[in-house]
Amino acid sequence: MTTGGSDDSRLTKNQRREAAREKAKQLREEQRKKDIRNRVILIGSLSVVVIAIIVGITLVITSTLKPAGPGPLNMASDGIQIGQDFKAVPTPALAAGEDPVPTVNDPASGVIDIRMYVDYLCPFCGQFEATNNEQIGELVQSGAATVEIHPLTILDRSSLGTKYSTRAGNAAACVANYSPDQFWAFNGLLFSNQPAESTEGLDNDTLKDLVSQAGATATDDIDACIDDKTFWSWLEDATSRALKGPLPNSDEAAVTGTPTVLVNGQKYSGALDDADAFSSFVVQVAGEAYSTATPTPTPTPAG
Known part of the structure; x- marks a missing residue:
């Protein structure tokens, strides 16, 4: 008995061909x-x-191709100048894409011009700061010197992707914009709490806490400025300008490493951890400026 299906053997040749x-x-x-x-x-x-x-x-x-961002108030030179009693010298904010305006210093005034290019993650900057912060502060507070601080963002690659150099530099720019007379104190706190390289660095909440510790005013505005990354683009441009050069009021072609410290335009090349060496350099440069600015008395003709 056959079960299931049809029997193809019963089909004709034409039927089989058609089925195929x-x-x-x-x-x-x-x-x-x-x-x-x-x-x-x-x-x-x-x-x-x-x-x-x-x-x-x-x-x-x-x-x-992101557009250039506006700069903070009081940093028209790409840095903020701090004078007697740690008061910031006011300057207008740079418009987006506007060139910085170098600070004009008069050597004949007898006031020593100290300019520092720093990265807040740079351990050598931290070493220089720990060694010389006190004596620079004394010079500035007394009016014997001004200090101009330029935050840079060279070491972003060393903070595990958090861009700490930019975040700290932006926080400093926010303080310069909203509470400039507390910039010196905040700058010192950034270095005294400096994280190590190859770490994520301080988080934004800790940066905001340091802003409060510095005695800054307008902390709500500064906190928002930190969160909104307000001056990130400007910081990138300012860093590019410093690395490209030339450095104004100096014979230095460009920043080649941090810290770059200039005293009356002359670069300090001594030991970063030797306060006496830096003090001697400042005295030497100040003496040169004084001797150049002081005219030699004209002899009185004999009567």
Whole structure:
């Protein structure tokens, strides 16, 4: 007994040929549908890849061509100058894309001009600060010197992706903008609480706490300025200008490392951890300025 199916042996030769053609037609149709589905899947996958590439390129172009940001108040030179009693010298904010305006110092005034280019993650900057903060502070407080501080963002790569140099520099710029007379105190706190390289650095909440410890006013505005990254773009531009040079009021071509410390335009190249060496350099440079600025008395003709 035969069970199930039809017996092809009962079909004629023409019927078997027609059945084979129909079967082949069905197979071709199924293959055609399968090919269409595969093409759709392939095109969809390629579209996703192309879109991802376009987005990536757009992000790169956007980050590269991002517009310059405005600078903070009191940092028109790309730095903030601190004078007697730690009062900041007021200056207008740089407009977006505007060139900095170098601070004008008169050597004949007898006031020593100290200028420092620093990165708040730089351990050598921290070493110089720990060694010389007190004596520089005494000179500034008494009016014998001014100090101009330029935050830079060279070491962002050393903070595990958190861009600590930029975050700390931005916080300093926020203080300069909203509470400039507390900048010196905040600058000191950034260094006395300086994190080590190859760490994430201080988080933003800790930076805000240091702002309060410095006695800053307008802390709500400063906190928002820190969170909003208000001066990140300006910091990037200021760092680029310092690294490209030339440094104003100096023979130095550019910043080649931090700290770069200039006294009346002359670069200090002594030991960073030797307070006496730096003090001697300041006295020497100040003496040169005095002797140059003081005219030699004209002899009185004999009567």
